[in-house]
Amino acid sequence: xxxxxxxxxxxxxxxxxxxxxxxxxxxxxxxxxxxxxxxxxxxxxxxxxxxxxxxxxxxxxxxxxxxxxxxxxxxxxxxxxxxxxxxxxxxxxxxxxxxxxxxxxxxxxxxxxxxxxxxxxxxxxxxxxxxxxxxxxxxxxxxxxxxxxxxxxxxxxxxxxxxxxxxxxxxxxxxxxxxxxxxxxxxxxxxxxxxxxxxxxxxxxxxxxxxxxxxxxxxxxxxxxxxxxxxxxxxxxxxxxxxxxxxxxxxxxxxxxxxxxxxxxxxxxxxxxxxxxxxxxxxxxxxxxxxxxxxxxxxxxxxxxxxxxxxxxxxxxxxxxxxxxxxxx
Numbered sequence: 190x191x192x193x194x195x196x197x198x199x200x201x202x203x204x205x206x207x208x209x210x211x212x213x214x215x216x217x218x219x220x221x222x223x224x225x226x227x228x229x230x231x232x233x234x235x236x237x238x239x240x241x242x243x244x245x246x247x248x249x250x251x252x253x254x255x256x257x258x259x260x261x262x263x264x265x266x267x268x269x270x271x272x273x274x275x276x277x278x279x280x281x282x283x284x285x286x287x288x289x290x291x292x293x294x295x296x297x298x299x300x301x302x303x304x305x306x307x308x309x310x311x312x313x314x315x316x317x318x319x320x321x322x323x324x325x326x327x328x329x330x331x332x333x334x335x336x337x338x339x340x341x342x343x344x345x346x347x348x349x350x351x352x353x354x355x356x357x358x359x360x361x362x363x364x365x366x367x368x369x370x371x372x373x374x375x376x377x378x379x380x381x382x383x384x385x386x387x388x389x390x391x392x393x394x395x396x397x398x399x400x401x402x403x404x405x406x407x408x409x410x411x412x413x414x415x416x417x418x419x420x421x422x423x424x425x426x427x428x429x430x431x432x433x434x435x436x437x438x439x440x441x442x443x444x445x446x447x448x449x450x451x452x453x454x455x456x457x458x459x460x461x462x463x464x465x466x467x468x469x470x471x472x473x474x475x476x477x478x479x480x481x482x483x484x485x486x487x488x489x490x491x492x493x494x495x496x497x498x499x500x501x502x503x504x505x506x507x508x509x510x511x512x513x514x515x516x517x518x
Contacts, residue, residue: 198503201503202496202499202502202503203492203493203495203496204492205499205501205503206492206495206498206499207492207495208497209499209500209501210495210498210499213499213500213501215279215498215499215500216464216466216500217276217277217278217279217467218264218279218280218464218465218466218467218505219265219270219274219280219281219282219438219464219466219467219470219479220238220279220280220281220282220464220465220482220497221281221282221284221458221467221479221480221481221482221500222253222261222281222282222283222284222471222481222482222484222518223243223284223285223286223460223481223484224243224245224250224283224284224285224286224295224484225242225243225245225285225286225289226239226242226243226245226287226289226291226292226374227242227245227246227247227248227250227285227288227289227291227292227294227295228244228245228246228247228291228374228486229291229294230246230247230248231246233374234246237327237328237331238324238328238371238372238374238375239320239321239324239325239327239328239374239375240321240324240326240328240341241327241464242322242323243359243483243484243485243486244485244486244487245318245484245485245486246486247294247295247298249484249486250295250298250473251298251301252413252490253494254283254298254299254302254304255302256490256491256494257281257494258302258304260279261279261442262279262280262281263278263279263280263281264280264281264282264304264305265280265282265285265305266301266305266307266393267282267307267395267432267455267456268393268431270282270456271432271455271456271476272287272471273376273471274467274470275456276467276468279358282307283299283304283305283306283307284306284307284308284309284395284435284458284481285306285307285308285309285450286397286435287309287310287311287314287321287397288308288309288310288311288314288315288375288377288378288383288397288435289375289377289378290362290373290376290377290378290379290382291373291374292308292378293378293382296386296389296391296392297358299391299392299501300391303391303392304345304391305391305392306320306392306393306515307393307394307395307433308386308392308393308394308395309394309395309396309397309433309434309435309458310378310383310394310396310397310419311377311398311399311400311401311419311437312396312397312398312399312418312419312422312426313399313400313419313422314377314400314401315377315378315379315380315383315422316380316422316426318370318376318377318379319368319370319377320323320367320369320370320371320375320376320377321375321377321401322345322347322352322355322356322359322368322401323347324375325359325363325367326340326343326344326347326352326359327340328371328375329359329362329363329367330343332433347359348403348438349403349406350406351402351406351407351411352399352400352401352402355380356368376515380426381393383426383427384426384427384428387426387428388462393433394420394421394423394427394429394431395418395431395432395433395434395435396431396433396434396435396446396454397419397433397434397435397437398415398416398419398437399414399415399418399419399422400415401437402415402437403437403438404416404436404437404440404441404442404445405440405441405442405445409444410447412444412445413448416434416445416448416449416452416454417452420452422507425432430452430453431454432453432454432455432456433455433456433457433458434454434456434457434458435457435458436457436458436460438460439459439460439461439481441457441459441478444479445511446474446477449477450477454477455476455477456476456477456479457476457477457478457479458479458481459478459480459481460481461478461480461481462480462481462482462483462497463480463501464480464500465479465480482497503512
């Protein structure tokens, strides 16, 4: 389906969502949401110290939590999910990927509303105080006068590589110091900070591989090392082996799932935009491939939330029809 048409249909879905929610009862499900960096405000974003990614500020995150509280959602932890969710309620699970120091800004909001959150940590970035490669590519690219389009193209290429190849590319281009964080905006948590953070009753720590590895780019041995070594490092820092994993960029394959099961990981999260319905949720493979929505700070928040809550999307229907048509052809 052409991009322009797809965008137009999506905008219609967004506009129709409030009407659908008012006319049709929302289905009970687990909605999982993805966040990365948490910026203090727009001024911090404008400094170009790291990749803006979702451009979510502290204020946006608080509004997001307040919105779902007002709609009667129950916020759950991964332990709650694994213990079993009742099928007649609507749930939400908050997740943050990577391990940014700025994720500590979420804690006052979690405490204010008494809601848990799951933080997936890229272990070696914390262990080595190493900047995330996409922040390096963005920050140094901006300094070098690259356009946003050129930076995006380079990042798309780097996503096809292993972490060693990514590091070699950026070090050759920008020098060995490029992976040194420049401040509190882009740096990961320190091991000491992560240890203290993990002790909070509303905080849960998960595996995000050793090096934010896009796992299908790796051999079976490489996949094993990225997941297992991260388990070891995180256990050493926080005192327990994670039972959850978020696949970097949402990418996984059968080998990834097998390794996760071998490592005692019970719950895995992708980046596929969809609700998680019960009882299908509790099929073993589904627990390791949970769907997850993404919120964007540069778009109006309420329409996004309404859209994800609604259960009828024309774009999905048309994609389904197109798939059936191709299968018959």
